[in-house]
Every structure is written in structure tokens, then in C-alpha cells.
Amino acid sequence: MNAVSSKYSRKDTGWRLFLKTIIARAYPRLIGQQREVSWLVFDVVMPMLAVVAYVFVYRALNAPEEYIGFVVMGGAMTAFWMNILWSMSSQLYWEKEQGNLALYIMAPNSMMAILLGMALGGMLATAMRAIAVTLLGSLMFGVTYEVTSFLQLFTVFMLAMVALYGMGMMMASAFLLFGREAWHMANLAQEPIFLASGFYFPIKSLPFWVAAGASVIPLTLGMDAMRQLIFSSGFQFGFMTVRFEIIILAVMSVVFVVTAKFLLAYVEKIAVREGRVTESRR
Amino acid sequence: MAAWLGWLIESNWTDPFLFAVYSIVKPLSGAAILVIMYGIISGGNFNTPLFPYIYLGNAFYIYVGAVMTGVSWAVVDDREHYKTLKYMYIAPIYIPVYLLGRGVARFITGSIAVFITIMAGVLFLKVPLHFADINWGLFLVTLILGVVMLALLGLLLAGITLTVARHEGFIGEATAGALYIFSGAVFPLDVLPAWIRPVGYFMPTTYWLELLRRSLVGNVAQAFPTLANFSNLQILGILLGLSVFFGTVSIWVFRYCDRLARERGLIDHTTNY
Numbered sequence A: 001m002n003a004v005s006s007k008y009s010r011k012d013t014g015w016r017l018f019l020k021t022i023i024a025r026a027y028p029r030l031i032g033q034q035r036e037v038s039w040l041v042f043d044v045v046m047p048m049l050a051v052v053a054y055v056f057v058y059r060a061l062n063a064p065e066e067y068i069g070f071v072v073m074g075g076a077m078t079a080f081w082m083n084i085l086w087s088m089s090s091q092l093y094w095e096k097e098q099g100n101l102a103l104y105i106m107a108p109n110s111m112m113a114i115l116l117g118m119a120l121g122g123m124l125a126t127a128m129r130a131i132a133v134t135l136l137g138s139l140m141f142g143v144t145y146e147v148t149s150f151l152q153l154f155t156v157f158m159l160a161m162v163a164l165y166g167m168g169m170m171m172a173s174a175f176l177l178f179g180r181e182a183w184h185m186a187n188l189a190q191e192p193i194f195l196a197s198g199f200y201f202p203i204k205s206l207p208f209w210v211a212a213g214a215s216v217i218p219l220t221l222g223m224d225a226m227r228q229l230i231f232s233s234g235f236q237f238g239f240m241t242v243r244f245e246i247i248i249l250a251v252m253s254v255v256f257v258v259t260a261k262f263l264l265a266y267v268e269k270i271a272v273r274e275g276r277v278t279e280s281r282r
Numbered sequence B: 001m002a003a004w005l006g007w008l009i010e011s012n013w014t015d016p017f018l019f020a021v022y023s024i025v026k027p028l029s030g031a032a033i034l035v036i037m038y039g040i041i042s043g044g045n046f047n048t049p050l051f052p053y054i055y056l057g058n059a060f061y062i063y064v065g066a067v068m069t070g071v072s073w074a075v076v077d078d079r080e081h082y083k084t085l086k087y088m089y090i091a092p093i094y095i096p097v098y099l100l101g102r103g104v105a106r107f108i109t110g111s112i113a114v115f116i117t118i119m120a121g122v123l124f125l126k127v128p129l130h131f132a133d134i135n136w137g138l139f140l141v142t143l144i145l146g147v148v149m150l151a152l153l154g155l156l157l158a159g160i161t162l163t164v165a166r167h168e169g170f171i172g173e174a175t176a177g178a179l180y181i182f183s184g185a186v187f188p189l190d191v192l193p194a195w196i197r198p199v200g201y202f203m204p205t206t207y208w209l210e211l212l213r214r215s216l217v218g219n220v221a222q223a224f225p226t227l228a229n230f231s232n233l234q235i236l237g238i239l240l241g242l243s244v245f246f247g248t249v250s251i252w253v254f255r256y257c258d259r260l261a262r263e264r265g266l267i268d269h270t271t272n273y
Helices: A014-035 A037-060 A066-089 A091-098 A100-106 A111-141 A150-188 A191-196 A208-214 A218-230 A242-273 B002-011 B016-042 B050-081 B085-090 B095-124 B136-163 B168-182 B197-202 B204-221 B232-263
Strands: none
Touching: A014 A037, A014 A111, A037 A066, A037 A111, A037 B016, A037 B050, A037 B168, A066 A091, A066 A111, A066 A150, A066 A191, A066 A218, A091 A100, A091 A150, A100 A111, A100 A242, A111 A150, A111 A242, A150 A218, A150 A242, A150 B016, A191 A208, A191 B016, A218 A242, B002 B095, B016 B050, B016 B095, B050 B085, B050 B095, B050 B136, B050 B168, B050 B204, B085 B095, B095 B136, B095 B232, B136 B168, B136 B204, B136 B232, B204 B232
């Protein structure tokens, strides 16, 4: 009886359980960084290799210096997209492969809280890598920044992150249905997205409808707005006005997170009904 | 058999359409990023020597990721994912040959990607490739020599992969990424800072890509000063010499790492990462 009434046995419910689940799922994402610190080096070096290569391509072409900054920023933002693909979208599929998904569903917590925790932890951990890539790239290639509005920059970044991780939560449910194809889907969504979203060049350079279609990925508009806000000549390269991009990102944030909730409930129902929760097909 | 196994694993028994799409879409997207970057800065002028230099270098570089990383990735796949490496070791097969065989599947998928990328360049971007002007002899010799060299480099990485646990996934990618920069795959080596260029001169991939470009579009490749003073035969000689050197080092390193891995019980060591 004592054991049951002790503080470790206290039963949390409602919003308290929801919050605790978020923190509990975010915790391994952050603490994992410290377990294998050397991974941080690779996490920074890998995107830097692409950044260095593209910077030298622009140098070989005698491109204006702004483009070097575009590449550095794009390289930093790849960390977020990779995190979405491999640590958000594919995560539930991997949890299923390792046998954790059934435990998640069995436990008396919200799956939405688990996804939010994954997003929060992933976002914070990835932000550190993105900052490291930005600093390193800026120092190596002498990139200078001229922020026109810190408030807008902060708003754009936060909205882009909420929309992006909302999209990641949506994709996590969808990838669960793909089964073995999840790996290919994640693999497929790398270079084509780097291309369509303009990670290494201004999205304005693409045909209008291609750029408009690519704007479904929140990073497309997020990067476009940030480039306009942090580079002195950035406004010349903008696809839309920053104000309009902020509105679109805000709408996306709401739509993606709400859709993720419904999609997750649907997928969970299907997975339980069809017995796919514990299925592992290597 | 290892090659066939590799093919089945690479295609993951999945929808062939999806597999084909991503085998084609990924390399074409990678090339398209460079094409757009080039197009923006050059104002759409694709008739300069730099464009085919970049385009062909990037296209053939697909082999580096496919073959070199493919051979070393077989260790990760078999040890961590499928947990079958220990069975391969106790089977009456020669492990280096098995690993090289696994790389063959990646060579095939890589070849498809290279072919499609080059064809897209010829058909849509006016890459000046005229079949009658191609030095086929030089092209085939260079291609074969390069693929063997890359496979042996893959064996070197496979050896290192055997001895590490938590960084194995990064080794191939990091090496391929570094070679992309130091080999002048998408820009002439002269663009690199002078103090870093010697690294590029020591890499066999630099000479391999140069010879491939020369065999396909000779006059274009020779427009750049990096290796302009060397004849095709001289570059082939350097490539052969460096391939023998790196091949010997690779075999030695693999044997050493293989022995180390057996002694330390790393053959069936999994991390679940």
C-alpha cells in the first residue's frame, strides 16, 4: 500500500500526463546527443561537405557573394529536413520494427504527445547542429548578415519550425502505413526536396508554379523569408513578400498539426484493427 | 551469388516502380541542383566548357557513392540490420570477394543512374557529347580501372567499418563527401585554396574523372589548367599507379582490420543504433 501511494506511483492524467509524455519523449532526443558526442561532429561535418562543395561551385562560376550566404543557410536548414525525414517521419515505423510502438499504444498516454515530444526534442537537438553549420560556414567563407527585422526573423523561423514539425508528425503516421517502403520514401524525399525547396539557390529562380508547389514544404517559404531578412540584397531574391509568407506559414502550422492529430487517430485505428502494430517485415 | 543477394537487398523486394523512380529521381535531382545553380549565375548560357565539366563530373561521381560506399555498407547491413555477417564468416566463402560482390548490385544501379543523368544532359541541356567523337578505348579502360579502384577503396572502408561500432554509417558518406570536394568533381581544383590542392592531386578519383571527361568531351576538359600539361597517357599512368597504391593499402588495411575484428569479437557486434 505504501509503495502504491509513494510519489513514484502517483498517477498523472489529463494535461499533466500529456505534458509529461512530451517531456519524456523529448528527453532521449536531447540526452542522446551527450551519449555519443562524436556524432555531433559527423552531424555538423556531413552537411558542411555539401556546403563546401556548393560554395566552390559558386566560386568557380564567379557568383555574387550573396549566393555563398544562401548556400550556408541552406546547408544549415538541411539538418531540419533530415531530422524530419529520418527522426520524425520514419520514427514510428522504426519504433514498430523495434517493438516499441505497441508499448506506446498500450500505455495510457496520448500518441499525439509522443509525436510532440519527438518534435520538440528533435527540433532543439537539430537547432544546435544548424547553428554549428551556420557558424562554421560563415567563418570559413566570410559570410556577413544584415538583419532587417529581428522580430520578423524570429516569427518566420518559429512558424517554419512549427509547420515543418507538424508536417513531420503527419508524415510519421503516413509512413507507418508504407511499411517497408518507408526507407525508400525517406530516401526519395532528400535531393528532390533540396532541389524544389531551393536549399542552395533562391526559389524565385524556379518557374512560378514549381516554386508555388514546393511551398507546401514549410522550409521553402521559411528559407525564402529568412534570406530576405538576413541578407542586405535578399529582397531582390524573394519569391513573395515576407508578410505574405508569414501568413501562409501560420496557416500551414495550424493545418499540419490538426491534420496530424486526425491522421494519427486514423492510422492507429487501422494499425490496431489490422494487427500491423507488432508486425515486423525485415 | 553475393551480387545477386546485393541486388535483392538493394531493391528491398519492394515495388519495382518505386525502386526505379528513386534510383532515377535522386541522381537527376542532384544534377538538377547544379544545373539550376549554373543556370542562374551564367544567365542560362550552357555553352561554356565549365558546364559539361560540372555535369559530367557530377554524373560519374555517382559511381563513387554507389561502388565505394556500397561495398563498405554491406558490413553495416549484414552486421547491424540483418545480423547475418557472422554466418557469412563461418560459411566457406572468401569475405573480401563476398563484400566486393555486394558492391556489384550498387554498381548496376549506379550505372543506370549515370546513364540516365548523362542522357538527360545530352537531350535537354546540350551537353556536347557526340558519340562519333568519343574516345571509346580510353573511356572503357578508364571506367573499368576506376570502378575496380573504387571497389578496393570500398574494401578499405569496409575494413575500418568492421572495427568501429557507432560511426560505421558515417564512414562511407563522409569519405565520399570529402572526395567530392578534393577530386574536383564539380569544380576545377584551382578553385580550392592552394594549401588544400595537394590532397586533390593525391586522390585517384581526380585523375579518373579527368580522363572520363577527356574521353567523352576532350577539348572541353582540357580547357582547365589543373591537369592541362598532362597527356591522356600520363594521366592514365598516374591513375594506374595511384590505383595500385591505394588497392594495396586497401587490401592490407582490410586484412589488418579483419584480424582485429575477429580478435575483439566484433564480427557479430551490434549496437541497435
